[in-house]
Amino acid sequence: MWLHHPRTVKMKEMLFDSKLLGDVNYIYSTSTTSASPEFFENDIRVKGNLDSLGALGDLGWYCLGAVLWAKNYQLPTVVTALPDVTTNSDGVIVSFSASIQYKEPSSSGATTNAIIHCSFLADTSMDLNITGSKGSLNLNDFIIPQRESSASFEFTLGAKFLDLHIGWNVKPERVVVNCDELPQEGLMVEEFTRIVAGIRTTPGVLPDPKWPEISRKTQMLVDAVKKSVDLGCKPVYF
Template sequence: MNRREKANMVDNPVRFGIIGCAEIAKKVSRAINLAPNSIIYAIGSRSIEKAQKFATENGLSETVKIYGSYEEVLEDPCVDAVYMPLPTTLHVQWAVLAAQTKKHLLLEKPTALKVADLNQILNACESNGVQFMDGSMWMHHPRTKKMKEMLSDPKLFGQLRLIHSTSTFSETQEFFENNIRVKPDLDALGALGDTSWYCIMAILWAVNYQLPKTVTALPFPTCNSDGVILACGASFQWGEQDIKIATFYCSFLSNVSMDLAVYGSNGSLHLKDFIIPYQENSASFDFSSGAKFTELHLGWNLKPTQVQVASELPQEALMVQEFATLVNSIRSSGCKPDRKWPEISRKTQLVLDAVMKSIELGFKPVDL
C-alpha cells in the first residue's frame, strides 16, 4: 500500500517526520508504513543528499518531503509527530524543540544521558500538550501483555522472588572504532544506555514499576580507552521487608542474548528473545507452575509449557500504531497525553542513573 492509498483508507493518519537517518530508522520507517494509522511525511538529515539516499534505499514514496536539516522538519506545519533516532547527546536540544513546535515525540532510547535532561524533555512535552513515548518496541508486543496476565495470577505464579535479564551482542572491530555507541561525545553511556535500557525496563515492568530501594553495580565493568562502558551489570533490592531481588547484565562483548527470567513462589517464566522475537508473526515464552522433583530427585514432575502468542503486525509497527492512536485522541478528541509512557521512561532513566552512580562510587549501594 502506498502513501496516498493509505491516506485515503485511514481518516486523518498521523504524519511522521523522521529526524536523523540512523540504522534503526530503517526499521522504524518500515513500521510507520506498516501501521494502519500513520504515514511518513518527511525525512530530515544534516544534508539533503543523506536524506534523499535514505528515502531511496528504503523505498519511500516520491511524495515524502526531503529536508537537509532537522529544523525544516520541525517547521513543517503538516508534520504531526517526529521519530527521533539521534545520538543521545542531541536529545535534549532537538526533543525540546520538537515539543515546542507542537510535534508529538517518539524518541529512541536511551532517552537522555541523565534524568535531569529527560526532565527537560518531559516538561516540554507536558507544557505543550504533546505525547511522549520512547522506542522500546517489545513493550507493545501482545506476548508482553500475556506474560503480565500470567505473572499476575497468584495461584499460577505466587509471590515474585527474582528477576534476571540480559541484553548482549558481540561486535566487530569496526563497531568499536566508529559506532556512535562507543563515542563519549555522542552516546557516553555505551552499553549501559543502549542494551541495559531494555533490561532495566523489563525488571521494572515485572514489578509493576515499583522502584527498587537500592541499586548496586557489579564490580569491574569493561570500558574502552575513552571510559565508555562496553559491559556491566547490577543488582536491585526492594528492602528488608520485600525479599525480591533483580539482576541484569549488558554487553557489547558477548554472544547475542535477550534473556528474561521471572521467578515466583509457585511459578516461573523464561524467554530468550524478549527484546526482538525470533520471528515477527508469533512469539512464545516458557511458563511452569507447581514444578517439583520426582522421587529420589531423579527428574521433574512436569516440563514448562510453551505459550505461543500471535501478532498481526511486527512489534515496532504495533508501537507506532499505539503512539499514533494516542496522538489522534489528542488531535481529534481533545484528550490529554497519556502519562504512562513518560513515567515508564523516567523510572527507567532513574534506575540507569543509579547504576552509573554506583559505578562512580566504587560499586557502593545507591538508594533511590
C-alpha cells in the first residue's frame, strides 16, 4: 500500500527523477511487530499448514519490495538469509534477516548492498534508510504512516564532519507530504478501479503490466530468502 502514498512519489522524484542522492549504495529496512500470544496461537501467518512463510511472507514482502523499489526494480545478484533465523514449533519463520547484494557496479563504480530485518518478536518498526553517493534518505514509518493526513521523510546531502569531528556540517532536511484526498489504502483501491475500468471500457486493452511485474519480482526475492534459509543460509544467485 505504501507505494500508492504521495510521499513515495516525492521520494521517487529525489531518487530517480532528479538523481539528487546519486547512485544508491546501501539500503536498510525493517518491519517488526511484537505479536500477542493469541497471534502465535491462532493466526494463519504462523501455521505451517496454512501461510507457512510467516514473517518472511508478511513483513518481508514490504522490506524486500522496498529494496527493489530503491533499485528501480532491478533484480539483485545474490540473496542470503543471515543465521539469526527464528522459527516456531511448526517450523514457520517468525524472525529473520537477509542480505541482498547488487554486484554490478553503478555509474560511479559502486555496488549496492541491502540488509533487511523482519520479526514478530520485536517492538514496532518500519524503517527505510537509503544511502546514495551524494546523500541519504530516512523514514521510520514507510509501510503505515504514523498519521493518515500527512507523512514525512528526512534527507541529507553532502554531509561531512566538522573540524575535530565535533559535529556535522549539515542537518537533515525534513520533507512533509500531505495526503488530503484519500489515505494510501483508498488510493490503492482507486488505482485498481482505474485499471479495471480501462479494461472494461476499451476493447482489446490489456492490464497495465506494472503491478504484476512488481509482484512477480517481489515474490522472486521472497522465494530466494526462503531457499537460502532451507539451504542453511547459503547464498542464492539470480
